[in-house]
Amino acid sequence: MARQQLSRERVLAAATELADREGIAALTIRAVANRLGSAPMAVYHHVAGKDEILDGLVDTVFAEIDEPVPGQPWRPELARRSRSARAALARHPWAAPLLDSRRRPGHATLAQHDAVLGTLLSDGFDLPAAGHAFALLDAFVYGFALQEAALPFAPDTIEAGAQEIVAALPDGSYPHLARFAAERIGPGYAFGDEFDVGLELVLDAIGTLRAAVPGVPR
Numbered sequence: 001m002a003r004q005q006l007s008r009e010r011v012l013a014a015a016t017e018l019a020d021r022e023g024i025a026a027l028t029i030r031a032v033a034n035r036l037g038s039a040p041m042a043v044y045h046h047v048a049g050k051d052e053i054l055d056g057l058v059d060t061v062f063a064e065i066d067e068p069v070p071g072q073p074w075r076p077e078l079a080r081r082s083r084s085a086r087a088a089l090a091r092h093p094w095a096a097p098l099l100d101s102r103r104r105p106g107h108a109t110l111a112q113h114d115a116v117l118g119t120l121l122s123d124g125f126d127l128p129a130a131g132h133a134f135a136l137l138d139a140f141v142y143g144f145a146l147q148e149a150a151l152p153f154a155p156d157t158i159e160a161g162a163q164e165i166v167a168a169l170p171d172g173s174y175p176h177l178a179r180f181a182a183e184r185i186g187p188g189y190a191f192g193d194e195f196d197v198g199l200e201l202v203l204d205a206i207g208t209l210r211a212a213v214p215g216v217p218r
Contacts, residue, residue, distance in 0.1 A: 006038055008046040012056040016092070019057065024094040027053065054098065059106030061095045064088040067111060070118030074210070075203055077119050078133075082141050082199055089145035096142045096149075129209040140202045144195055151191060159185055 004010070014035045019027050029050060033040045047053050066084035068077035089096050102109070113134075120130035153161035162185045166178050 006036065006042055006046060008056070010036065011043055011046050012053065012060060015053045016057055016060055019094045020092055024098070029053075052104075055102050055104050055106060058095070058098050058102050059108045061088055061092050061099065062106075062112045063108035064091070065112060067115040068119040070115060070122045072119065072123075074119050074123040074125070075207065078116070078137060078206075079199060079203060081116065082137060083195075085141050086145055086195060089142070090148065093145070093149035096145045099142065100138070124210040126211065129211075132209055133206040136206060137202060140198060144198065148191065148195075155190055155192070158191060159187065159189060 011032060015027060015032050018031055018035055022031075027050065029040045029043050029047075032053070033043045036043070047056070064084075065088050066081055068074075068081045105113075116134055116137075117130055120133055121127070125133060151158070162181045166174075166181045169178070
């Protein structure tokens with residue numbers, strides 16, 4: 001079978017797979033080249049270096065996030081976009097700290113930011129309010145993704161893990177934590193369920209920034 005030709009798209013795909021599998025710290029030109037079965041110099045024909053790969057990875061993640069549609073009601077559009085962003089960050093747990101870090105944003109990154117601002121600006125938010133709303137929403141989504149990725153237990157073992165931690169504590173210590181673990185973290189509990197509750201609270205807060213539009217609820 002003929003060897004597949006190297007391209008920028010293949011380099012970025014290999015880099016994404018490597019970061020997903022081993023974390024962003026493992027991302028080097030040599031590691032990407034090894035994953036492609038190629039020489040590092042061949043990779044340099046398609047990307048100038050690690051910084052360009054990181055630019056491309058960030059754009060790859062933004063391309064996976066549903067864009068809100070300017071002109072449509074802001075709340076359902078940004079709720080849909082937020083849930084899509086959380087899902088993308090769950091697939092790529094290394095990505096949250098990088099998403100707003102690049103000085104050379106790609107098309108998907110720019111289009112995503114433009115669509116969020118357009119959705120807010122076309123539905124009653126002025127420029128300062130749109131900026132506040134955008135920052136708050138991403139702080140919540142990115143922060144939740146970081147917290148979710150850092151949990152020391154898999155979703156199906158969180159109940160047992162919480163009970164194990166509490167059982168190791170001295171009797172009578174941290175009573176509120178013990179009660180929470182005993183009464184809240186039981187069968188069927190999923191930390192991820194906290195996302196939608198938090199998202200609705202954040203959207204409620206964002207709604208207070210919006211100018212009053214006659215006949216239209218915030």
